[in-house]
Amino acid sequence: MTDALPLLVVVPIVFALAPIAVGRVRESAGWLAAVAATFVHLGLSVSVLATVLTAGRTSYAVGGYPPPFGIELVADGVSAVLVVLVSVVTLATVVYARSVGPRSNTFYSELLILTAGISGVVVTGDLFNLYVFLEITGLATYALVATGRSPAAALASLKYLLVGTIGASLYLLGVGYLYISTGSLNMADLAGLLPELGYDSPLVLTGFALIVVGLSVKTALFPLHTWQPDAYAESPDSVTAYISALVSTAAAYALFRVIYAVFTPAFDAAVPAALDVLVVLASVSVVVGSVLAVLQSDLKRMLAYSSVAQFGLVVAGFAVVNGTATLGGLVHLVGHGVMKAGLFVAVGALATVAGGRTIDDFAGMADRAPVVSAAFATLAFALVGVPPAVGFAGKWHIVLGAVEAGRWIVAGVAVVSTLLTLAYFARVVERLYFRDAPAAPDVADHPDAAAAADADAALTADGSGTTAEAEAAADSIDAGPPTVSTQARLVVVAAAVAAVVLGVFATDLISIFEPVVEVSFQ
Amino acid sequence: MIDLLVTHYNYLVVVVLIGIGLYGVTASPNLVKKIIGLNIFQVGIFLFFVTSGYVDGAAPPLLGHGSGPYASPLPHVLILTAIVVGVSLTAVALALVVRIYDAYGTLDEDAIEEVRTHD
Numbered sequence: 001m002t003d004a005l006p007l008l009v010v011v012p013i014v015f016a017l018a019p020i021a022v023g024r025v026r027e028s029a030g031w032l033a034a035v036a037a038t039f040v041h042l043g044l045s046v047s048v049l050a051t052v053l054t055a056g057r058t059s060y061a062v063g064g065y066p067p068p069f070g071i072e073l074v075a076d077g078v079s080a081v082l083v084v085l086v087s088v089v090t091l092a093t094v095v096y097a098r099s100v101g102p103r104s105n106t107f108y109s110e111l112l113i114l115t116a117g118i119s120g121v122v123v124t125g126d127l128f129n130l131y132v133f134l135e136i137t138g139l140a141t142y143a144l145v146a147t148g149r150s151p152a153a154a155l156a157s158l159k160y161l162l163v164g165t166i167g168a169s170l171y172l173l174g175v176g177y178l179y180i181s182t183g184s185l186n187m188a189d190l191a192g193l194l195p196e197l198g199y200d201s202p203l204v205l206t207g208f209a210l211i212v213v214g215l216s217v218k219t220a221l222f223p224l225h226t227w228q229p230d231a232y233a234e235s236p237d238s239v240t241a242y243i244s245a246l247v248s249t250a251a252a253y254a255l256f257r258v259i260y261a262v263f264t265p266a267f268d269a270a271v272p273a274a275l276d277v278l279v280v281l282a283s284v285s286v287v288v289g290s291v292l293a294v295l296q297s298d299l300k301r302m303l304a305y306s307s308v309a310q311f312g313l314v315v316a317g318f319a320v321v322n323g324t325a326t327l328g329g330l331v332h333l334v335g336h337g338v339m340k341a342g343l344f345v346a347v348g349a350l351a352t353v354a355g356g357r358t359i360d361d362f363a364g365m366a367d368r369a370p371v372v373s374a375a376f377a378t379l380a381f382a383l384v385g386v387p388p389a390v391g392f393a394g395k396w397h398i399v400l401g402a403v404e405a406g407r408w409i410v411a412g413v414a415v416v417s418t419l420l421t422l423a424y425f426a427r428v429v430e431r432l433y434f435r436d437a438p439a440a441p442d443v444a445d446h447p448d449a450a451a452a453a454d455a456d457a458a459l460t461a462d463g464s465g466t467t468a469e470a471e472a473a474a475d476s477i478d479a480g481p482p483t484v485s486t487q488a489r490l491v492v493v494a495a496a497v498a499a500v501v502l503g504v505f506a507t508d509l510i511s512i513f514e515p516v517v518e519v520s521f522q
Numbered sequence: 523m524i525d526l527l528v529t530h531y532n533y534l535v536v537v538v539l540i541g542i543g544l545y546g547v548t549a550s551p552n553l554v555k556k557i558i559g560l561n562i563f564q565v566g567i568f569l570f571f572v573t574s575g576y577v578d579g580a581a582p583p584l585l586g587h588g589s590g591p592y593a594s595p596l597p598h599v600l601i602l603t604a605i606v607v608g609v610s611l612t613a614v615a616l617a618l619v620v621r622i623y624d625a626y627g628t629l630d631e632d633a634i635e636e637v638r639t640h641d
Binding site for chain 2: 128131132135138139142143146151152154155157158161162165166169172173176179180183
């Protein structure tokens with residue numbers, strides 16, 4: 001069943017036409033087409049995972065050209081788990097978008113193109129092909145960020161486009177250096193050719209630096225993260241959930257591939273300074289990202305800066321070059337995707353009910369939206385790293401590996417980040433559960449409701465008069481305060497359950513990743 | 523030094539183009555000029571690939587087109603793909619600029635920032 005590999009990319013691209021095509025016949029059919037595409041994609045990725053679990057690493061030569069010359073698609077434990085994550089998050093987003101929008105059929109098409117791009121990044125075994133998929137991912141993301149109706153969304157998207165394109169171009173330049181020095185673009189082939197050339201060759205070192213900087217821009221490591229908070233904050237909720245779970249994840253995964261499949265730990269042994277720099281960059285990212293998150297009052301921005309910190313931790317896990325820390329980084333990569341998507345959906349849902357998304361708007365929300373609040377608290381503590389959730393499993397292995405490798409800076413930074421993560425989530429949870437909602441929550445925020453209250457008062461005062469106005473106002477009250485949609489509730493609870501279940505079965509997850517990491521350490 | 527200029531002038535052009543491009547993106551407050559800068563930056567990288575695939579006096583690797591040395595066509599093909607990516611990026615960027623201009627009535631980044639802080 002190696003044919004399932006190319007289909008992971010082909011199916012979403014071909015299906016991307018479907019929502020627009022069937023939407024011309026019947027507007028509402030577009031959503032069904034998108035759901036059908038995601039189910040096919042889910043089936044394919046599960047079958048790939050099943051193949052990998054029984055038969056190990058499988059590969060597919062695109063166009064029938066054998067690997068070092070043609071493009072190779074590769075599925076191993078890590079990429080198979082990530083495609084399943086891509087499918088599941090896509091399905092959740094399509095379901096969630098049904099309730100919060102954007103409901104247009106072009107949105108579903110863009111989402112499917114993005115799915116194809118990310119699947120491509122995950123399964124490709126060729127450096128230039130990786131560039132193309134990164135740019136497909138980028139293009140679809142820019143378009144999705146701009147689906148927010150406000151002009152600020154267009155501005156955030158353009159900023160993202162400028163920074164993201166420079167990042168991808170630097171990556172391409174780095175690939176050019178490696179290609180010129182070795183004549184190959186295949187990852188497995190390069191791993192054999194680079195030691196022959198010498199890891200300390202200036203061409204190889206420059207190539208490595210350019211590739212790492214390029215991918216760090218896409219991963220949003222400090223100080224290359226500047227595009228990320230705006231892009232996350234201005235996107236529609238469903239888009240934020242999707243891109244926070246997968247887009248930076250794909251770039252961090254690409255970084256993992258470059259460090260372990262192309263350069264291999266032997267490179268670290270030959271040129272320790274190269275990855276030392278990355279360790280420092282990632283550690284700074286963890287601390288600064290966490291501190292900036294603590295300073296935010298807009299919750300979407302807070303979660304965005306939290307991603308800067310968490311990806312710093314993931315990349316630090318990779319850059320330590322220790323088997324345990326790498327496995328921890330991978331577990332945290334998958335876990336962060338699930339938890340952050342769930343948190344963004346929860347914030348979106350709570351903000352609809354609360355009428356705003358600053359921390360103070362969320363006071364006493366646990367009474368008005370108990371299920372989502374509970375799920376939010378679960379996910380928040382999971383990200384902090386409370387066992388048995390998946391956040392704990394990832395961080396634990398990163399710290400353990402860092403200590404094994406004698407990188408005390410990473411171990412220390414991981415502990416500091418845990419405290420800061422607790423600091424910015426605890427104040428939200430505290431407001432959700434232990435603050436009373438403002439006495440008359442609607443009066444201050446909604447002029448309509450205030451008018452209704454006035455009208456009521458007028459009615460009781462003189463018993464007649466502004467009846468029509470009162471009725472109109474009463475109607476707007478009967479429409480009721482906005483509630484959490486069933487879809488949102490479903491997605492948030494599923495994410496919370498997944499975060500805990502993944503944590504409980506973290507050892508199984510690690511045993512799937514282990515062969516992949518072990519191979520590169522031999 | 524002169525020798526380097528004569529034999530490697532194409533690589534120097536790459537460096538100059540990348541520099542101009544990056545300067546354009548970062549220094550100009552005008553959004554369209556930023557996009558032009560981005561294009562120049564990318565063209566520099568394209569030229570880097572294309573020039574690396576150039577072999578003086580080489581023949582295309584086709585049967586019946588003279589004897590070696592042969593030039594590898596792969597860098598050119600790669601860049602053909604990268605050019606397509608660049609064109610789509612420019613299209614998306616310009617579409618966004620149209621929306622931004624509709625909303626703010628200016629393309630000047632500083633002016634837009636001023637409008638936004640006053641809101």
